[in-house]
Amino acid sequence: MLHNIKLVVFDLAGTTIYDDGSIALCFQQAMQQFGYTVPVDVINPLMGYKKPQAIQLMLEKYEPDASKITAELVATIHEQFEQNMIDYYEQLPVVQALPNAERVMMALQKAGIKVGLNTGFSRAIADVIIDKLGWMYHGLANYLVASNEVPAGRPHPFMIQRMMEQAGISNPKEVIKIGDTEVDVNEGKAAECLYAIAVTTGAFSREQLLPYTPDFILDDLAELLPILQIEA
Missing domain, CATH: 3.40.50.1000 (HAD superfamily/HAD-like)
Incomplete structure (x- = not known):
């Protein structure tokens, strides 16, 4: 050894x-629910990050008004993403x-x-x-x-x-x-x-x-x- x-x-x-791309899709859906359309090819490079940090980075790119990018907004989007992911994995018959x-x-x-x-x-x-x-x-x-x-x-x-x-x-x-x-x-x-x-x-x-x-x-x-x- x-x-x-x-x-x-x-x-x-x-x-x-x-x-299979479902994680990025759950991310995309969470952002979309708050009015941000983020392409999957922007999401994928951020996959390894702590998810609130990834959300912060996406907001900095897609929210022109920096004053709207608050810790509360990041936390709210993350809560939605987390729920999307939990729902996805709970409904998935087998995690492969x-x-x-x-x-x-x-x-x-x-x-x-x-x-x-x-x-x-x-x-x-x-x-x-x-x-x-x-x-x-x-x-x-x-x-x-x-x-x-x-x-x-x-x-x-x-x-x-x-x-x-x-x-x-x-x-x-x-x-x-x-x-x-x-x-x-x-x-x-x-x-x-x-x-x-x-x-x-x-x-x-x-x-x-x-x-x-x-x-x-x-x-x-x-x-x-x-x-x-x-x-x-």
């Missing part, structure tokens, strides 16, 4: 679970894991490496997703931290640092971060993880990820195992 890794932190949507995600998690567990999940979603949304998947119950994942449980979301390192505290890890070089967006990569770097790894299964293509210089870019999570010298 490589470098005595003790914890691998995975993003959720686009990294370990399939996103991305190819090899569960196999990789199981291989890490067998190798004695803890698995953490973090997300730009709120805890309320994340809990619905994880409950449907059963990953915590079945021992595939050990920790879950959502962006509203820490002072600031990605690209700040706080979610990873919270998980390190929970796992009793003090050395970030014993941790790897994996995600599908710019802010996932920068979160791993900010936390000083051994590797900040990107995947092409979500919001960003390989070409879009390259400028952020991840340590590796994976097309399939199964590619992680040989990097860590772990057998499937």
Whole structure:
């Protein structure tokens, strides 16, 4: 096993679970309900951000009157988005894991490496997703931290640092971060993880990820195992 890794932190949507575009659509609908028409191609690059921050950024782009961009407006739109997402996942018959995600998690567990999940979603949304998947119950994942449980979301390192505290890890070089967006990569770097790894299964293509210089870019999570010298 490589470098005595003790914890691998995975993003959720686009990294370990399939996103068919419904998340961006829920975002678009929430903005539309308050009079803002935001194209999906503007929403997608913001997918990894803490969602109130993403809403703030969209308002700054689409609201010409800066005085209307208040904390109350951001919170109200976020509440609508959160409800849209909870309704979507509760009605979804099955939350679909991305190819090899569960196999990789199981291989890490067998190798004695803890698995953490973090997300730009709120805890309320994340809990619905994880409950449907059963990953915590079945021992595939050990920790879950959502962006509203820490002072600031990605690209700040706080979610990873919270998980390190929970796992009793003090050395970030014993941790790897994996995600599908710019802010996932920068979160791993900010936390000083051994590797900040990107995947092409979500919001960003390989070409879009390259400028952020991840340590590796994976097309399939199964590619992680040989990097860590772990057998499937």
